[in-house]
Amino acid sequence: MKRRGPTWIAVLGVQVVVAAAFATAYEVSSPLSKEVLREEWSLQDPFEPVPIPRTTPxxxxxxxxxxxxxxxxxxxxxxxxxxxxxxKERLSPNHVEHALRTWGVGATFQNPAVMSGAEMTAYLTDHARFSQAWSEETAPLVQERPTGIAINWGRIAGASVHHDHWLASLTEAGAHLETPVYGPSRYESSLYDVVQESLRDFRLDERETEWTAMSFGLWIPPTRSWKGGDGRYMxxxxxxxxxxxxxxxxxxxxxxxxxxxxxxxxxxxxxxxxxxxxxxxxxxxxxxxxxxxxxxxxxxxxxxxxxxxxxxxxxxxxxxxxxxxxxxxxxxxxxxxxxxxxxxxxxxxxxxxxxxxxxxxxxxxxxxxxxxxxxxxxxxxxxxxxxxxxxxxxxxxxxxxxxxxxxxxxxxxxxxxxxxxxxxxxx
Known part of the structure; x- marks a missing residue:
């Protein structure tokens, strides 16, 4: 004899009970929890750009x-x-970041074989300069996203080794907030966009937060807290x-x-x-x-x-x-x-x-x-x-x-x- 499955009336009854329980939970939840749920239901981006009250870090x-x-x-x-x-061939962004952090964007040298601060800045921020040192198979250092500009990082060829190290290095080097950042096909972005994308995608459970702390600390004070891209407050x-x-x-x-x-x-x-x-x-x-x-x-x-x-x-x-x-x-x-x-x-x-x-x-x-x-x-x-x-x-x-x-x-x-x-x- 075949086992009888649940009737449609029973299924509907379960759904009504679940919906009622969810509605009750929503009504008794905090205003912040309600806001997060509304954003998730509507697929709305919860991130709001963080004010940056300065043009130099x-x-x-x-x-x-x-x-x-x-x-x-x-x-x-x-x-x-x-x-x-x-x-110049296969020039590691990691090396350039460390050098720029030490010397600054305005550094100049009498030795013609040494990269100036302006040359190091251009290498890190302009895909055309970066691509001269790497093959077409290498992923761009400057990454174009629908939400903004990010930096390719990880222990792979042509990438910045640590998350937000690129940003922290340019920041400590004294780069202007409106420093142009050129991707493979996007030419209107600036360092401002990289800062905002970093604020958007930061998560507390990341393995490395050392350079994120420095980057945010040197740009956004007196802001003490902000909402990240996942709706959580940082x-x-x-x-x-x-x-x-x-x-x-x-x-x-x-x-x-x-x-x-x-x-x-x-x-x-x-x-x-x-x-x-x-x-x-x-x-x-x-x-x-x-x-x-x-x-x-x-x-x-x-x-x-x-x-x-x-x-x-x-x-x-x-x-x-x-x-x-x-x-x-x-x-x-x-x-x-x-x-x-x-x-x-x-x-x-x-x-x-x-x-x-x-x-x-x-x-x-x-x-x-x-x-x-x-x-x-x-x-x-x-x-x-x-x-x-x-x-x-x-x-x-x-x-x-x-x-x-x-x-x-x-x-x-x-x-x-x-x-x-x-x-x-x-x-």
């Missing part, structure tokens, strides 16, 4: 000028090492707590870049009050824990290991870190300390030893070794300039006025390069 200024830690000669030697001497409180979540070692750059981003948010909060009092206290406590860890984890020669977060325990069982990882860790700590108040500093002797190690290590590298690990050493140049309270491009322009480019010296340095240098992992 904010800049968190360093707090010190310490020629006793970084002499003019040492700063010049390090900046000479990290000039953007790049091969805020600097939420971003700060996302940065502090989990083990210190698991963030980008051995956990050091999140420290810089958090310190930047605190400095911005000093002026624009973008954090709640509770969130600011949480961030400050986190930074104090970082200070205490690096006070006790520094090696006698001055470097910090990748497990700096372990404090004194890092010295008891030393890691066999490759050089580039030690440069990452030491350089990044010196960088965030340059914008941190003294209450968050380890003893000055720690800072001095770190400076001595990073300067000597950077100066000892050949040009080819620097080029193969450029992203890591670029942070050294940025950190040292911060400690001298000067922008690298400004210092270098003045330095070259009395120390002109020597083409013969450059040729001798290039000729002395080793045949092969191992390229380290991307940062």
């Amino acid at each position: 904010l800049r968190v200024e360093p707090l010190y000028d310490r020629p006793d830690l970084v002499s003019d000669e040492d700063l010049a030697a390090v900046l000479d090492q990290v000039q953007p001497r790049f091969e 805020s600097f409180d939420l971003i700060a707590r996302r940065l502090m979540r989990g083990q210190k070692e698991l963030g980008v750059c051995s956990g050091t870049h999140r420290v810089y981003s958090l310190m930047l948010l605190v400095r911005l909060d000093d002026e624009f009050h973008i954090l709640s009092e509770t969130a600011r206290t949480e961030v400050w406590t986190y930074l104090e824990s970082v200070r205490d860890a690096i006070t006790h984890s520094q090696f006698e020669d001055g470097h910090w290991p990748t497990n700096w977060w372990a404090g004194a325990a890092a010295l008891e069982d030393p890691r066999d870190d490759p050089l580039y990882k030690v440069v990452i860790t030491t350089g990044h700590h010196l960088e965030w300390l340059a914008i941190a108040p003294t209450e968050l500093h380890p003893p000055e002797e720690n800072i001095r030893k770190g400076m001595e190690w990073i300067i000597a290590t950077t100066k000892s590298q050949t040009l080819k070794e620097i080029r193969s690990r450029y992203t890591f050493f670029s942070h050294v140049g940025a950190a040292l300039a911060l400690w001298r309270n000067v922008r690298p491009a400004d210092f270098w322009r003045d330095w070259e006025a009395t120390h002109p480019f020597d083409a013969e010296r450059e040729a001798i340095r290039a000729a002395a390069e080793p045949a092969e240098v191992e390229t380290e992992s991307a940062h």
